[in-house]
Amino acid sequence: MTECVLEFDRVAIQLGGREILSPTSVQVGRGEFVCIIGPSGCGKTTLLRAAAGFVAPSSGQVTRRGQPITGPSREVAFVFQDYGRALLPWRTVTRNVALALEAARVPAADQPARIERVLATVGLGAHAHKFPAQLSGGMQQRVQIARCLAQEPELMMMDEPFGALDAMTRESLQDELARLVREQGLTVLFVTHDLEEAIYLGDRVLALRANPTPEQPSLAALIEVPLPKPRNQLATKEHPEFLRLRRELYQYLGH
Secondary structure (H helix, E strand, O other), X not given: OOOEEEEEEEEEEEEOOEEEEEEEEEEEEOOOEEEEEOOOOOOHHXXXXXXXXXXXXXXXXXXXXXXXXXXXXXXXXXXXXXXXXXXXXXXXXXXXXXXXXXXXXXXXXXXXXXXXXXXXXXXXHHHOOOOHHHOOHHHHHHHXXXXXXXXXXXXXXXXXXXXXXXXXXXXXXXXXXXHHHHHHOOEEEEEOOOHHHHHHHXXXXXXXXXXXXXXXXXXXXXXXXXXXXXXXXXXXXXXXHHHHHHHHHHHHHOO
């Protein structure tokens, strides 16, 4: 593994008196793309929120570069599934991206160039002055990703960001995200219910199980994805190793 930037050290989380996540230990290396799968209610989003500092562990700790995470940080960006609610409808694309810079107190004079750069990066340069209602779902999600990139984060947390999109748009954004991760050197934790998406994007796939017990803890499997990069929607998904991983991981979706 490359340099460790994020570590879950025996992290357990209880909500409403119920153990959502039993003690779980995982390290994430710099520039690594880790996908998280599992049945509904197994704690995927809860694990992601703990990594972002939104949820405090009941025991154990989450650290970033060896320092305990005690709350949200500008070094960590969070991309939500519901892009419609994540964007302010009365603000243009440019002004939605500017939210991240305003929160970081970036001087107003420095904002236009930075916004222009991130919009070009996600292919939205021609739509800077449109409002969210004038954009497709895929374009709205690109705006949310652009806003996160404007933070210049070290870590990107993504909670089923493409789950509400049609298949063609989802595949297009998967490839766009993979390109951004390569070019920006981002470290990503990515929650998904789509097993093929997890294998296609991930360097590793972390599988969680629901209703953990001492005999069967939350962490069911952590599997390497040795498929060559850059990946291709057709060739990669026809690769024997892709099909083997799909068979191996299918059991963890709770079917």
